Amino acid sequence: MKFRIASMLAAWALCCFQGSAVAAETRTAQEFMLNNGMKIIVREDRRAPTVAHMIWYKAGSMDEQNGTTGLAHALEHMMFKGTKTLKPGEFSQRVAALGGRENAFTSKDYTAYFQQIEKSKLESVMSLEAERMVNLKFDKDEFAREIRVVMEERRWRTEDQPIPQVYELLNATAFIAHPYHHPIVGWMADLQSMTVQDAKNWYDRWYAPNNAVMVVTGDVDAKQVFKLAQKHFGKIPRKAVPTTRPQEEPEQRGMRRVVVKAPAENPYVVLAFKVPALRDVEKDDESHALDVLAAILDGYDNARLNAKLVRTDKVANSVGAGYSNVARGPVTFLLDGTPANGTTTEQLEKLLRAEVERIAKEGVSEQELKRVKAQLVAGQIYKRDSIFGQAMEIGVMEMSGLSHTKIDRVIEKLRAVTAEQVQAVAQKYFGDEALTVATLVPLPLSEKKAAPPPKGLRH
Structure with a gap:
């Protein structure tokens, strides 16, 4: 796939990751469900003593509304800015101290958070993710700083780059009614008017165990992963997650x-x-x-x-x-x-x-x-x-x-x-x-x- 098409697909997910090239074999994943509705999927792979731990929320830019575009991505940034027990930036510092790496990405369809870690450290990062699923802090000053970062990201990745500009306008033209019309990073005017309360409302609306899927792959025992998930996520209460209304794109009738x-x-x-x-x-x-x-x-x-x-x-x-x-x-x-x-x-x-x-x-x-x-x-x-x-x-x-x-x-x-x-x-x-x-x-x-x-x- 060539650079331009790759640019288009990248525009559908603001992300950063890479993987190693090791021969893979087919493995069957095991699935569990916590009482609060959180799905746990585990695929055992014993080739190396490492684990990938991911929390996926079914909330992306397609769930936003006019005037608040970019919220899913802005909230992703805030997820690293402190909880009741973690200071701003401490989440990443702890993962690094454990010898792991972490990041997150927002797409039109979802937002996901991940850590890659040595297998014995899995419970530690699972505990960190559970903490920010339910105890995220929304400091006004932290949000003001971070939304400026998001706006600069928009300028750097889209407004100053010709190919991303083409794809942004392509999507806005191809999709009239469907929210794929909007860029993931949001329109600049919406970012400029966004408030910390907007971010908190998004978090309260979508960040719930019954709107999340945990995926764990690597050198693990599936039943043990389920026990750890029960320990750290099982007590988090489910929420009444909104039902997304059908958003059908009208039939296009000409070029x-x-x-x-x-x-x-x-x-x-x-x-x-x-x-x-x-x-x-x-x-x-x-x-x-x-x-x-x-x-x-x-x-x-x-x-x-x-x-x-x-x-x-x-x-x-x-x-x-x-x-x-x-x-x-x-x-x-x-x-x-x-x-x-x-x-x-x-x-x-x-x-x-x-x-x-x-x-x-x-x-x-x-x-x-x-x-x-x-x-x-x-x-x-x-x-x-x-x-x-x-x-x-x-x-x-x-x-x-x-x-x-x-x-x-x-x-x-x-x-x-x-x-x-x-x-x-x-x-x-x-x-x-x-x-x-x-x-x-x-x-x-x-x-x-x-x-x-x-x-x-x-x-």
Whole structure:
């Protein structure tokens, strides 16, 4: 997956993590439920004496309202600013003293907190997470400092960066009614008017054991993890968590276009087609076929887009395709590229679409399909190479409304995708009706104001 598509996916989660490359094998996770409604999922992996401990809250930017965008992310920052028993910054200091690392990330669909730690220190970090689930402090001065950090983060990551500006406007144009319209970090005006009481209200509304999932992977005993969870989280009372009302995006009835003018080295274009998300692993065969189609276009070094438009025809400096089908809300299939000298963004747009149209008309050979599916399945399996990667995979599935028990079934369904199914989705979903196109028109770099990253940035 190329840089621009990666930028889009990164824009859907403000996060920071990395994993080690170790051969993984399939393991079955065990699931428990505390009496207060908190789900505990444990996958034992004995390859190294380490543990990934994650707490996922089903509350992301899609749960915000106009005027308070950015709240989920702002609250994530406040989770490190002290509790009844912890001073501001002490949470991170304690994890570091234990020899671990920790961070958090906010997405459109959820907010998650994690620690990677030596296995004997698991109870210590579990105790810390339980403390801030129920005893977070909201100091007005701490909030004032932290919201300034968030505003600087927005300037540094979006307002001063041309590609993130493109994707922010793309989402705001593609989604009219659905809250995916809003950026995770929030609109600047909402950040400027946000109060510490807004953050506390968000915490009181969503941060409850019955709206959280604990995921633990690594060198642990599942039953012992459950006992520790009961000890530290079991006494936290459940809350009446609000029921999210259906927020359906109206049917798009024609192509939408948007242009961003910003200091940049090169022009750029991205096309977003509205396509089905994965809601039912067993029934949603079109979603699996779209996954394979993305891999055919851009799943490996010599995939179709790069081979044709960059290497052979030399009409683009870079091209890409992306489809992330696991989400609480609607999803898009992306095509993007930076044109080479002598090629316009309008021409590249047509050339990108022509590659999908070629599959729609001619299909794909069994040989190519077999090769691409092998690459795609390998990529799915490689996500489990690290202890942390396994925890991420489980958490994302659970937060998106899909059971972690279906993870292996997804791979089986990908293996079963036929050439006819790939051709059918290429024919069905890539017309003008549900397409949004965003184009970057570069301005001179002399107009760009260099700014250092904000102090206190966690991600």
